[in-house]
Amino acid sequence: MTNNLYLKNGLRFVLLILAQVLVFNRLNFLGFINPMIYLLFLYWYPIKQRQSVFIIIGFILGFIIDIFSDTLAFHAVACTTMAFFRPAIMRFVFGVNFEFQSFKLSNTTKAQQITFLAFLIIGHHTIFFLLEIFSFSHLLLLLKKTVSTSAGTLVLSILIISLFSAEKE
Known part of the structure; x- marks a missing residue:
């Protein structure tokens, strides 16, 4: 069971990095919107795993994307910051329900899932x-890029x- 979980997360990690580096880094909607879909790893990562390991994995994920994107760090x-704040975001979106053993992201409403994803992306x-x-001094540029790239x-x-x-429905 746990080997299957590690394999599944490892496969997601690699596939999301490859998709980001090979496809989405090359997209340029309207000249400045580059979707960052590798963040889905932070969304899909199992909730009951150790937080310290998740923060390290978040750093490695970002570092690998930095290497291929030439974006310093x-x-x-x-x-790493979003991996650290993920439990607080989950507590805000799902309440204390996410701390129970039986909590699964798939058992929540679509609105809660989208809200959680939106907070991760916007943050x-x-x-x-x-x-x-x-x-x-470039606050408007900052807002424009943040809002448009977050929406994309x-x-x-x-x-x-x-x-x-x-x-399946």
Whole structure:
């Protein structure tokens, strides 16, 4: 059972990195929107796993994306931060329900799932673009890039989640 979990997460990790590096890093909607779908790993990662391991995996995920994207350590910092704050975001979105052993993301409402995903994406993108632009004098550019890239990432992520969803209607 646990070997299957490790294999599944390892496969997601590799496939999301490959998709990001080979496909989504090359997309440029409207000249500045690059969806960052590798964040789905932070969304799909099992809830009951150790937080310290998850933070390290989040750093490694961001670092690998940084290597292929030539973005210094922006992805690594943003991913590590979101991995650290993920339990607080989950507590905010799902209440204390997520702390129970029987909690599964698939048992929550679609609105809660999308809200959780949106918080992860917006938080990540805010940190990423703050580091990239590194100036509050360009606040409008920061807002434009954060909002538009977050919207693009959220839409594509929802499409990918629905495409690979285990439940069939």
